[in-house]
Amino acid sequence: MITADSLDPLELALDRLAQGDAAALELVYRLSASRLLAVCLRILGDRGDAEDALHDTYLRLVAKANGYRHGRGSAMGWLVTMARNIAIDRLRSRASVGLAAPVDTAEALPDPEPTAETRLLTAESDTRLDGCLSTLEDVQQIAIRSAFFTGLSYAQLAQQRGVPLGTMKSWVRRGLAKLKVCLEK
Amino acid sequence: MTEREILAAELALRLLSNEEQDQARAELARDPELIELVAEWEALLAPLANELDAVLPDPKTWQRITESLARPRAENDNDREAADQLRVQLRRSRWGGAAAAAAALVLGYLGAPLLQRGTGPAIDNPAAQMLMASLPVGGDQGPRLALTYLPQSRDLVVEASNVPGDGVHDHELWLVVPDGSPVSMGVITSGTQRRVALPAELAQRIDTGLGVVLTREPLGGAPKGGTAGPVVASGKFSTI
Structure with a gap:
C-alpha cells in the first residue's frame, strides 16, 4: 500500500492535482519550477523564451494532470520530460521561422560537477545513471548528453560536432545500447 | 537492443528529423508498446536534468500561469474535461481574484x-x-x-x-x-x-x-x- 510517507512531496502534490485539488498546482510549481526552468533555459538559451516554455509546461500539466504513472520514473522526471519536449518544440518552431537558435558547441555540455546545493536538492539523485554513463566511450557519452541538454537532432548534432551524420548516429546508438545493458544489470 | 528500442530512445531524446519524426508518429499511433518504450527511455534519461543548477523563475511567470488558467479556454486549448473542472475550481477558489491577491502582496511590506x-x-x-x-x-x-x-x-x-x-x-x-x-x-x-x-x-x-x-x-x-x-x-x- 502506498502511504503518504512513501511518496516524495512532488508525487503527492501531483496526485492531489490529478484528483482535482487546484491548490496543489502551486505546490507542484514551487517544488519543480526552478529545475524545469533550468532545463528550458539550457535548450532555448534565452530567458524570456524559457519562462514562456515554463508557463506552457504548467498549463499542459493542468490538462494532463492524471498522466503521471507511479513506478515509472520519478514525478520530477515526468515533469522534466514534459518541459523538455515543450522547449524543444519551441526551439524547432523558432528555427522553422528563420530565427537562429542559440546553439553553443562545446559549451553545450553541462557543468561536469553539480554544485553541492544542487545535489542537496536533488530528490532523485540517480547515481546509477551517472555510473552507467561513465562506462561509455567519451564520444558516446558526450553525444547522448548533448542530445539531452540541447534538444538538437542527429543532423544538428553532427553538424555541431563536425562529423558525418552516420558517425553521430553510430555514437549515440552504440552509447544507448550500452547504457541500456548497464541500467538493466 | 532491437531496432524498436533504438527508435524509442531516439524519440525520447528527440533526435529525429521532422520527416522521420512524422513517420514515427504514424508508427506510434498503431503501436502502444512503442509508446511505453519511449516513456521508459524518457524516465531513464530525465535524471540527467539534475546536473543543471536550478534557476528560480521570475515571479511574474507564476502570475501569468494563474491568469492563463483563470481565463476561459485559450485557442490552443484542447484539454479534457478534467482540466475544465480544475479550471472551474481555480476560478472559484483563489485565482479568480488575482488582482486582489496581487494587491495584498504589494501591501504586505x-x-x-x-x-x-x-x-x-x-x-x-x-x-x-x-x-x-x-x-x-x-x-x-x-x-x-x-x-x-x-x-x-x-x-x-x-x-x-x-x-x-x-x-x-x-x-x-x-x-x-x-x-x-x-x-x-x-x-x-x-x-x-x-x-x-x-x-x-x-x-x-x-x-x-x-x-x-x-x-x-x-x-x-x-x-x-x-x-x-x-x-x-x-x-x-x-x-x-
Missing part, C-alpha cells in the same frame, strides 16, 4: 502580516498537510521569499529571489513560535533554493500559527546572544 492564504481544501491524511508562506518584501518587482514545509521529511524549502545585497548586510530568516523566541533558519541567499531540516519541536508547532520573520542583519547574520535586527517582512504559514 514592512512587518504587516503578509499573504495569509485561505484554508485549502480538506486533506484526508493530516500527515500529508503541507504548509506555505510567502514573504514578498517589496511588491511585485521586489525581493521575494517562498517557504514550503514538507511534512514527510520535516524540511522547510526556502526560495529567495531578488533579495539585493548592499555589501554590509545580510537577510536572516526566523521562525517564531507564539510566546516563544525566534529560531534562526539562517541567512538568505538570493537566487537559491535550499532545504532546512526543522527541529522536531518546531515541526510539531508549525501548523499552530508559527510566524515567519525576515530581518536585516550584519553580514553573516545576527550575532549570537545578541538581538535580531530590524524586521523587513513577516508572514504566517497556512495549509495548502
Whole structure:
C-alpha cells in the first residue's frame, strides 16, 4: 500500500492535482519550477523564451494532470520530460521561422560537477545513471548528453560536432545500447 | 537492443528529423508498446536534468500561469474535461481574484502580516498537510521569499529571489513560535533554493500559527546572544 510517507512531496502534490485539488498546482510549481526552468533555459538559451516554455509546461500539466504513472520514473522526471519536449518544440518552431537558435558547441555540455546545493536538492539523485554513463566511450557519452541538454537532432548534432551524420548516429546508438545493458544489470 | 528500442530512445531524446519524426508518429499511433518504450527511455534519461543548477523563475511567470488558467479556454486549448473542472475550481477558489491577491502582496511590506492564504481544501491524511508562506518584501518587482514545509521529511524549502545585497548586510530568516523566541533558519541567499531540516519541536508547532520573520542583519547574520535586527517582512504559514 502506498502511504503518504512513501511518496516524495512532488508525487503527492501531483496526485492531489490529478484528483482535482487546484491548490496543489502551486505546490507542484514551487517544488519543480526552478529545475524545469533550468532545463528550458539550457535548450532555448534565452530567458524570456524559457519562462514562456515554463508557463506552457504548467498549463499542459493542468490538462494532463492524471498522466503521471507511479513506478515509472520519478514525478520530477515526468515533469522534466514534459518541459523538455515543450522547449524543444519551441526551439524547432523558432528555427522553422528563420530565427537562429542559440546553439553553443562545446559549451553545450553541462557543468561536469553539480554544485553541492544542487545535489542537496536533488530528490532523485540517480547515481546509477551517472555510473552507467561513465562506462561509455567519451564520444558516446558526450553525444547522448548533448542530445539531452540541447534538444538538437542527429543532423544538428553532427553538424555541431563536425562529423558525418552516420558517425553521430553510430555514437549515440552504440552509447544507448550500452547504457541500456548497464541500467538493466 | 532491437531496432524498436533504438527508435524509442531516439524519440525520447528527440533526435529525429521532422520527416522521420512524422513517420514515427504514424508508427506510434498503431503501436502502444512503442509508446511505453519511449516513456521508459524518457524516465531513464530525465535524471540527467539534475546536473543543471536550478534557476528560480521570475515571479511574474507564476502570475501569468494563474491568469492563463483563470481565463476561459485559450485557442490552443484542447484539454479534457478534467482540466475544465480544475479550471472551474481555480476560478472559484483563489485565482479568480488575482488582482486582489496581487494587491495584498504589494501591501504586505514592512512587518504587516503578509499573504495569509485561505484554508485549502480538506486533506484526508493530516500527515500529508503541507504548509506555505510567502514573504514578498517589496511588491511585485521586489525581493521575494517562498517557504514550503514538507511534512514527510520535516524540511522547510526556502526560495529567495531578488533579495539585493548592499555589501554590509545580510537577510536572516526566523521562525517564531507564539510566546516563544525566534529560531534562526539562517541567512538568505538570493537566487537559491535550499532545504532546512526543522527541529522536531518546531515541526510539531508549525501548523499552530508559527510566524515567519525576515530581518536585516550584519553580514553573516545576527550575532549570537545578541538581538535580531530590524524586521523587513513577516508572514504566517497556512495549509495548502
